[in-house]
Amino acid sequence: MNQRVRLRPSAAATAALALAVTSLVPATATATEAESRDHRTPRPCPTLRVSEGWFGDNKARIDALVAKHCHDKGGKPVAVFDWDNTVIKNDVGDATFHWLLRNDRVRPPRDGDWSTTSRHLTPEAATALGAACSTGVRVLPTSTDTRCADELLSVYASGATTAGKTAFAGHDRRRMEPQYAWLAQLLHGWTTRQVESFAAAARAENLAAPQGATQRVGTAQVTGWVRYYPQQRDLIRTLQDAGFDVWIVSASPEPVVDVWAKGVGVAPSHAIGIRNTTERGRLTAHLKGCGTVRDGKDTMITYIDGKRCWINQEIFGVHGPAAERVQPAARRQVFAAGDSDTDVSFLRDATGLRLVLNRNKNELMCRAYENGDGRWIVNPMFIEPKQRKTTPYPCASTGYTAGDGTAQPVRRSDGSVIPDQPDKVF
Structure with missing residues (x-):
């Protein structure tokens, strides 16, 4: 029958083990102390650095x-x-829309039916846009076609045609603003990456322009800066x-x-x-x-x-x-x-x-x-x-x-x- 024999460690081995254990104690204690310090003194909370412009308290x-x-x-x-x-x-939406018109980046609707660009567009607005803007083109030449640019800008910015007819109707005023939505809808046909490139170009122009600057879109002068x-x-x-x-x-x-x-x-x-x-x-x-x-x-x-x-x-x-x-x-x-x-x-x-x-x-x-x-x-x-x-x-x-x-x-x-x-x- 096998017997399990317990061997007594040598004195040298015992000393080496004691030294190894002892050498671990300071590191463990240091880590514990650090944890304690972290617990006592959490990271300071940040505060606002810019004071100018804030009202009262x-x-x-x-x-x-x-x-x-x-x-x-x-x-x-x-x-x-x-x-x-x-x-x-x-407004970055405005800045982007102005850039689109100045750089011929609005695609006309298929078959020239402007009502397909928004379910809330009125027949009067669809007719006005159809009369003002070209058909059969890949993109509208709004950098030079001021009549089309003016009609698009009027519908977007004022919610009315250049003749003063209401451009949008039939929406819940607490859930939808068709003018805002129309900008997104006029981006049809482009990829997200292309739209981001348009926005980046408009951003660069508007940040570089001096405060108060305007730009011409169609025959109108519109805001041309953002900060x-x-x-x-x-x-x-x-x-x-x-x-x-x-x-x-x-x-x-x-x-x-x-x-x-x-x-x-x-x-x-x-x-x-x-x-x-x-x-x-x-x-x-x-x-x-x-x-x-x-x-x-x-x-x-x-x-x-x-x-x-x-x-x-x-x-x-x-x-x-x-x-x-x-x-x-x-x-x-x-x-x-x-x-x-x-x-x-x-x-x-x-x-x-x-x-x-x-x-x-x-x-x-x-x-x-x-x-x-x-x-x-x-x-x-x-x-x-x-x-x-x-x-x-x-x-x-x-x-x-x-x-x-x-x-x-x-x-x-x-x-x-x-x-x-x-x-x-x-």
Whole structure:
């Protein structure tokens, strides 16, 4: 029978083992001490570096919000920014559309039927565009054909033909702005990469142009410059450094927003804009849907209540009818920033702070100035701020635009009416 024999280690071996164990103790102790120090002194929270341009205690309140949620162990808090006139001065959709017209990059509809470019285009507008613009060409020569360029610009910019006829109708005013959507729809036939190259060219021109510059499109003089707000670039960087998940949600075409958002450190994966459907790798004149709206239905974009839907769907993973509804606080953004009535819904959803740049927009300013829960902060525009509105905002009468287009009072969540509000931050 085999017997297990226990061997006593030699003295030399015992000493070597003791030395090896002893040599490990300082390293282990050092690691433990380092862990303890890290626990006692967490990374400092960042604060805004740019002070100029912030009104009152707005900077301090934003810094306090950042400190409250800095490196939140419960998950990344979400911050959502509108883009045009919120992060930048002027409009990247406009800048891109002007570039398209100046560089012959708009494709005519097949068979010359302009009604195929938007289900909301009126017969009068379709007829006017058909009469003004060439048929049977691959791209419209809008750099030289001023009649066609003028008609396209009028329909896009003013929602009316050059003869003053209404260009769009039949849409829900809380979910769709056909003029904004039409820019995305006029990109039909191009690839996403091509559209990004158009946007990059327009971006370079508008950033290089002096502040206040104009450019000629057709026979019109239009805005020809754009600037990033240093304050908003600083704010976005601060939020990211503090561990926030920062998103852009815009009513400009998504490939255009993607190009511009990189300039503030927001990746295309975190930029949401109007999305076209695609066919064989090229954009169509139809749009992606959200909530109860199917792809190709073309009745909801990232506009007012549509922004809420897209935020719920793309950021928080809420799909179907629920995406159109206000979510529980844990599934909403902590911080939001906007400048227009188009941003009202997603600003109201923010649970921490709601930054409003004052552009004298009725519903938004009614809600921001009433400030029922103390979470709204108002700031003048950082470049060329608006003058004070001399009459109160008509909150109690016509400040709210309903889905059918009628003007109504602005109401709180409980249905009570917000009284008229004077303009106080300008």
